[in-house]
Amino acid sequence: MRSLLMTILLFPLLVSAQESYTVSGNIIEKGSGEDLIGATIVLQPGMQGTVSNHYGFYSISAPEGTYTISFSFLGYETIEKRIVLERDIHLDAELEEKSIRLNEVTVSAVRSDRNISNPGMSIERLDMKDVDLIPVLMGEKDILKTLQLLPGISTPSEGSTGFNVRGGSSDQNLILLDEASVYSASHLAGFFSVFNSDIIKDITVYKGGIPSTYGGRASSVVDISMNNGNLKNFEGKGGIGLLSTRLSLEGPVIRDKMSYIISARRSYADIILKALPGDIIEDGTRLFFYDLNAKLNFRAGEKNRFFLSGYAGRDVFGFEQFGMDWGNYTTTFRWNHLFSDKIFSNTSLIYSDFSYGFNLDRDLKYDSGIKDYGLKNNTTYFINPANTLRAGFELHYRDFNPGALKSEGNSEINIILDKKQAIETGIYINNKQEISESLNANYGIRLSAFRQTGDADTTRSYIIPEPRVSVNYRINSKSSVKLSYNRLSQYLHLLSNSTTGQVTDIWIPSSSRIKPIIADQFATGYFRNFLDDNIETSVEIYYKNLNNITDFEDGTNIILNENVEDHILSGRGRSYGGEFYIKKKQGRFRGWISYTISRTENLIEGINDFRWYPARYDKIHDISLVCSFDLSRRTSLSSVFVYATGNAVTFPEGKYRVNGMTIPYFTERNAYRMPPYHRLDLSIRIRGKERKKFNTSWDISAYNVYNRHNAYSIYFRESENNPAVTEAVKLSLFGIVPSVTFNISFK
């Protein structure tokens, strides 16, 4: 192990021992000063290239000489500059957004072929412009629902924002908002996500080949960045939809140096229903959710930048004396520091909190939740164009509240489960290396360590080395083959009786009884681009093995159960499949087709006679078809079609009578299938005339256009007319749901 580390550490240093200079700087959007993440920088001659990082920073080194440097970003005008490299240069670039021009064949200037030149595989970046046009339920733009349209990512149930990545359960997704973990990413029983897409800049999802900079969850990483705020001018945008209304404002505090963005969203079903005649809901009823995001961004010279970002969101629900509410709070403080032109470092202090509570009357209250205090550092050393070394650490202290029922009036009622605390650390090193012109690799290792603190007899320490490798072999300028392996560990477990994820679910740390989940994933893929990289296609296959996944003994009560760990069953999971993807990125007609064929199975002692059985979210076929088409400069049409095999479910294979009732008798776990799910959504966006001070648009959409009654659940009951007759009932949630949203942006 040690010699491997030494090799990884020293190898790039050896090859960098030649005379060279560095050009570095920030790439920002011209109008707003917003960082551009993942912009391409290329030096000619030599075709040395790099991409800007999460903060828009880039650094590239080359031998002394005269070069043409080009900066490009999808949807933006490319900038080319001649530079004489005889010393280190600081060079910022401001890219301007292309105006919408129809009938234009866009040929991007340089290297929009990252999907075949980069070793990263099973990684998807969502373009916010795609998200913006995709039709969704009730007109609420939703990044998590857009993710579900990508290959390898499936939805556990209709309308849900939970998602399964390559056979992982929804609690195995690490969802980061400005680096802070969001423990429950949904509103209204899972139908809407907590992310207000107006203020989101970038979303990257890692399904596999996860670099060692990330850790903590077994199946995927969804890294979401909030906008920094306009550094140049004040601007705002907002919208009014059927479900919610939203407004964001941003602008400079000190022009080009400091900016803010603040955004709010609130649903208003309660207000409308109260205003309507006929007393649909009672006066004391509370039913709403809200999200608040805010961020400050400060450039203190060329070497230092500071960011402070926060999120608060809650669902509130109640009537009379009964009430419940839940939500997340997150805060991130970040400091970017340039140690040199080649060494970029970011240090973050992070707090995140998820809590759930209800009260039965004024006196009796229940709450549960998790608090997470984190410290992270990531340092990137841009050694030379062939090697980019990253190293860093991550430290989390988590405070778990597994549940407490309290009464102020009568303390005898109190049931307070012991709080648990745990420390999780990760240190990592990673190098991205161009080994030869056609071969490049991203390899590293993460060492994660965990301990549940306190003196309970269930505490135990774990140390798990997590190797991560992905290799890209470029066959020619249009195609490449990639290979990746990663190991991930997860020391957090979500206790859940349901499969869709509920706010009542409880997070607990690993212990001597509950071992950390360990996922090993192998993936390989073939990538080919057509029409000057305008069409990307890929085929990937993967195999994932999950150790120490958990389930419960039948009928285990999760809430306020001190001994819940005694009823946890553990076992193995496996998932394998193929993913096919065709994407057209630019032009009047854009979109993608994704098809996933996969199997996901579990083997757990105590369930299904210890035989392999399909996981509930084992979807054999999953197809998504997403298109958008610019009819004219002001009108765009878009559509989504999805088809998926029904979830695996347990149906009765008999019945019996007890206590005067008919009870279903179950045999095999998940041996049946729900009917196949399919749905078509359509949406049209009509933009108003462009004005100096403000722009408006209307989104008119219909969810489930052909009104298919997709099964949300199938349940079995005695017939109401004749108790001797038993029947199967299909419940479908959404028929056709039309919606309209009005959007406005102003300066």
Add this chain to the structure above:
Amino acid sequence: MRSTLYILFLLVIISTSCEEIIDVDLSDSEPVLVSEALILKDSVCKVNLSYTYSYFDPSASPAEENAEIILSDDAGRSEMLYHQENGYYKGNTLTGDEGRTYTIGINIEGREYSGTAELNRKPEIIGLDYEILSIPHNTDIEPVYSVKTVFKDRPDEDNYYLFRYYRNNEMINDYFSTYGDRVLRADTLTFSDFRMDFYKKDTVRVELYAIDEALYNYFSRLNDVLFSAMSSSTPYNPQYGFSEDIMGYFMAASYDSRTIIIQ
């Protein structure tokens, strides 16, 4: 709790949801024995033996009429139950006593099953009361009432209760409540189940059974299975803790009852 949230959400936000009765092709499992055994204070033991059968079969459940059933207690008494008809068996003289532990043994062609239950002390209902649950917005809808049971608890020990309800002398089959005093214990407790709707002029009878922990767990799970059918929980068979491959339960209990008329 979860279902309340769902129902409200569904009602308020979505008017497009719908339920349809559909055909589902189900296989038939091998028949499994189902035993419903009951010994009450001062009564003889009653047992009903049947089998699981095809889910969509509208006929009555198949009965087991050739079993040998022996009831015994921890005082050394025992007797064999006799078959009445259709799988119903009955004891002769051995009646239930408070504080005794009873064992039932079933033998069907060499296959043996057994279960043990404790007959707890008789609980005591102090009184019944009712309260209006919701005041309707218009006069077309009848107001809904909830019945409260005030009863004596023994705070110095773990107690488990089962509530059965009768409306106008008819037992409400598909609703019952369980309560374990781990949550709250006191000399006097008040219990009401908001799922149970009563209306004006209903004659409501509540039977309060003192049961043992195993039976409490069984009925709680039965409740769970019956009421979580629409939610996404994984379904399962509630097990009582008989020997393997048998459904049903063995209940030894004493009970108290009261009646109230909602006016």
